[in-house]
Amino acid sequence: MDYSHVRDVDPEVADALEGEVGRQQDTLAMIASENHVSEAVLEAQSSVLTNKYAEGYPGERYYGGCEFADDVEQLAIDRAKELWGAEHVNVQPHSGSQANMGVYLAVLEPGDKILSLDLTHGGHLSHGHPANFxxxxxxxxxxxVDPDTGRLDYDAVAEQAEAYDPDLIVSGYSAYTRDVDWERMGEISDAVDAYHLADIAHITGLVAAGVHSSPVEHADFVTGSTHKTIRAGRGGIIMCREEYADEVDKAVIPGMQGGPLLHNVAGKAVGFQEALQPEFEAYAEQTVANAEALGESLKEQGLSLISGGTDNHLVLVDLRESHPDTTGKDVEEALEEVGIVLNANTVPGETRSAFNPSGIRAGTPSLTTRGFDEEACREVGELIYRVVDNVDDGDVKSEVSSRVDELCDAHPLYEELPSR
Known part of the structure; x- marks a missing residue:
């Protein structure tokens, strides 16, 4: 990757950029919300569209000179509609959290009631954590979730909704490993006359490929990130029924942001085009198969998985039973030393701090993009366990690190890499 122009102007930033390319090449990215986009998406995101203001929407801009901006944004919209079958799409939110904000602004008033999954049980900050807007x-x-099964108890959610009488119910999660019954969540929302927002930030690509059920026909609003399993330009997206189109568009601009990041929208358009190709379905299927293989490998080593396994791209490990004196942060730091990057994560019934919780979360989107299959992911599970079981053993970590280097070299990211 050529950062020669940056180097001419700012060698320190060039060093950091080249260092990051090398870091990504030399480590296994297993943070479930991360992925590696194509060189085509990278090119689109670094395009001259970063120079252009285009407040408004295609054909209805507040500035002139937007003909090509209109083309790009309309392509992103049309491709998103094709991918997810949505009636209306807004591709301008800068992130998944801002996509959620757009929906809240569109249909709620301050003080209205939201019912959502607790953060420590797999929810997200933007679903209503007190530290978040x-x-x-x-x-x-x-x-x-049910503490015994790690799964959603839809009857319990229905009872809680009836008692609380919310204005909006959020489904869709950041650390839930099972397929979601969107239809049931829609029925629960309808029963209490609440809007239903399905946040598919993590599983946008899996839903688009048909390897995870879709909430589009069961929710009033669907939000998501465009850079996780879908591998498009970094940002957010809102999909909704046509009856809410005007409210959503007004909530995005002028409600919560001004000019769209058109270079990111270009990255979304290119990534969506890639996702419309037949090989994307194979990638999504492999991502799920790899997560299942990873989970089975970890279980075989004696680790406990929340819900007992996975239906999607991630596994959530509870360390309390097998390694009660080891925290998720201990494991995260030890694994990063050997080149495996994942995150410490809370687990249902968490008794520790969210900053030093009892679990770890691992995903397979990035590994799958690099070409890993089930066998390779099983081996990665074995490597993870060796470190979990020996967080302070330098010899073990050295051995694991050497094998990680071999796996990274066997599955390079991009054709042109800076010398290491």
């Missing part, structure tokens, strides 16, 4: 502006109550 959603928890500060709205009245939020949260449901939990």
């Amino acid at each position: 959603a928890g500060q502006v709205y009245d939020v109550e949260q449901y939990e």
